[in-house]
Amino acid sequence: MNIIRKIREHVRLIVQITFTALSNGYVNGFLQGTIYKGTSKKICVPGLNCYSCPGALGACPIGSLQAVLNARQYQFSFYIIGILMAIGAFFGRFVCGWLCPFGLVQDLLYKIPLFKKLRRLPGEKYLRLIKYGVLLLFVIIFPISIVNIVGIGTPWFCKLICPSGTLLGGIPLVLKNPLLRETIGVLFSWKVLVLVTILVLSIKLYRPFCRYLCPLGAIYSFFNPIALYHMEIDQTKCTKCKVCQKNCGLDIPVYEKPNAMECIRCGKCIKVCPHDAIKSSIMLKKSEK
Amino acid sequence: MWFMKNKTAYLILMIAVIFIVIGINRGEAEVVLTKAVQICLECIGIG
Numbered sequence: 001m002n003i004i005r006k007i008r009e010h011v012r013l014i015v016q017i018t019f020t021a022l023s024n025g026y027v028n029g030f031l032q033g034t035i036y037k038g039t040s041k042k043i044c045v046p047g048l049n050c051y052s053c054p055g056a057l058g059a060c061p062i063g064s065l066q067a068v069l070n071a072r073q074y075q076f077s078f079y080i081i082g083i084l085m086a087i088g089a090f091f092g093r094f095v096c097g098w099l100c101p102f103g104l105v106q107d108l109l110y111k112i113p114l115f116k117k118l119r120r121l122p123g124e125k126y127l128r129l130i131k132y133g134v135l136l137l138f139v140i141i142f143p144i145s146i147v148n149i150v151g152i153g154t155p156w157f158c159k160l161i162c163p164s165g166t167l168l169g170g171i172p173l174v175l176k177n178p179l180l181r182e183t184i185g186v187l188f189s190w191k192v193l194v195l196v197t198i199l200v201l202s203i204k205l206y207r208p209f210c211r212y213l214c215p216l217g218a219i220y221s222f223f224n225p226i227a228l229y230h231m232e233i234d235q236t237k238c239t240k241c242k243v244c245q246k247n248c249g250l251d252i253p254v255y256e257k258p259n260a261m262e263c264i265r266c267g268k269c270i271k272v273c274p275h276d277a278i279k280s281s282i283m284l285k286k287s288e289k
Numbered sequence: 290m291w292f293m294k295n296k297t298a299y300l301i302l303m304i305a306v307i308f309i310v311i312g313i314n315r316g317e318a319e320v321v322l323t324k325a326v327q328i329c330l331e332c333i334g335i336g
Contacts, residue, residue, distance in 0.1 A: 079312025170333035
């Protein structure tokens with residue numbers, strides 16, 4: 001019974017670890033410093049998971065979106081946009097809370113009991129808008145518009161910002177490949193600096209990358225208000241005591257906005273609500289009163 | 290209210306499936322595969 005209780009208390013962590021392990025299960029890649037080349041890499045995993053991670057068995061949706069936009073013959077990616085729409089319409093930002101490997105990394109770092117924890121940074125409302133700018137500029141506009149002489153673009157988000165690519169791809173591959181080690185330069189140093197900044201900030205502030213920079217979280221956030229996976233407040237039970245907001249890592253007033261765009265569906269509010277007023281559900285629900 | 294919102298989600302899902310089929314027919318999945326099976330030097334901070 002104790003074991004079952006422990007599993008129930010940590011079910012999200014178990015799902016996160018399991019999914020990360022399964023989607024990055026090509027162990028040979030880590031051992032030999034190479035990457036998986038199988039056909040499963042046509043399929044995008046739902047979270048931010050660099051396809052140059054030695055263990056990656058699928059493709060990163062943001063990297064793939066840029067790859068198709070970079071290609072000369074396409075200006076719009078039906079395939080990737082369709083995948084993102086399907087995942088978003090089903091899950092919204094549930095992916096961020098339960099299935100994203102880099103989200104898991106941030107969650108684990110936040111558990112470290114160093115530094116006084118912050119709930120938000122100054123200018124939080126405006127900082128959270130940055131990720132939409134990152135999506136628009138680095139994922140969409142730059143890859144389409146900044147092209148070389150033969151018309152091929154660059155994945156600017158992956159190149160300049162993505163910490164997942166550095167942590168899960170760059171560092172393991174550079175460590176294992178002497179040839180790659182010889183070629184690292186300013187760009188690698190910049191990316192490591194971005195990564196370290198986010199990792200250190202993750203100890204003090206819950207999920208800084210997801211809040212401020214992640215373009216995939218930005219995309220899924222549009223679906224939160226209408227996704228099939230949603231949360232509901234039982235207004236007959238809710239006393240607006242704000243215990244949900246006080247315990248929310250992202251400081252969301254759940255009692256007012258159960259399907260806020262920022263919510264990553266971690267479920268903590270459901271656990272802490274003293275009146276059992278918050279429920280999560282998927283698929284069809286009765287009309288809200 | 291949620292039924293109306295569910296309709297939106299189902300509509301988006303339908304459009305998503307159509308988009309995926311169009312994308313596969315256009316060869317976009319092959320583009321993804323071609324990119325994903327090579328080490329992305331930009332992604333890892335080299336290129």
